[in-house]
Amino acid sequence: MYRKILITTDGSAVSQHTACAGVKFAQQMQAEVLALFVAPSYQYPVYVEIVPPAYPSEEEYLAQMRRMGEEYMGSIMRAAEKAGLQHSCMTAFSDTAALKIVDVAEQQGCDLIFMGSHGRSGWGQLLLGSVTNKVLSHTSKPVLVHRLIREPGT
Incomplete structure (x- = not known):
């Protein structure tokens, strides 16, 4: 059904767990x-006239x-290699992660975008924003949102 799946990660424990689930799905x-x-x-740096040495x-x-x-x-x-799947990785640069993912x-x-949700709701979701929600609203591609029931390590 799906031939190429985009799996996103931000390096957090939640996204690493999501990525493992994404590979299993793939x-x-x-x-x-x-x-x-x-x-x-x-x-x-825009706060000084000379770039600091560090x-x-x-x-x-x-x-x-x-x-x-x-x-x-x-x-x-x-x-992915252990599962015998074709795989590649890419680092992209953008201040709008959701638009870059799309x-x-x-x-x-890619036929599918596989990404996680931290499971925030209410004010937390409204105030913090959500890359996942932004991807959902900016793409016509299917997005599979993997939501952890609890934080990793709990």
Whole structure:
């Protein structure tokens, strides 16, 4: 039914558990897995006239975020490989993670977006916003939302 599934992660324990569930789902479908980590865009310091010496250059920042993304997506890649699935990973940069997820799903020809929900409701959801809700409202692709009943480790 699905040939290519986009699995998102932000490196949190919740998203790692979601990613494992996503790989299991992909295995049932015998679908290819594309893991995605969206890092914030590089921000130039605007509060001073001279860049502080400890402030990372844009190249250093991008390299560090790519390393972090590879670390976050490593468990997804290992699980997909163990399951015998085709797999790849990608680190993207954007200050609007939801829109970037939708764009990547379109550009990469994904049939399904598999992502987690922290399960916030009421004021927490309203005040904090939700990448998952924004993805749902900006894509015409199917989105499978994996919701944990309780936090990992509890």
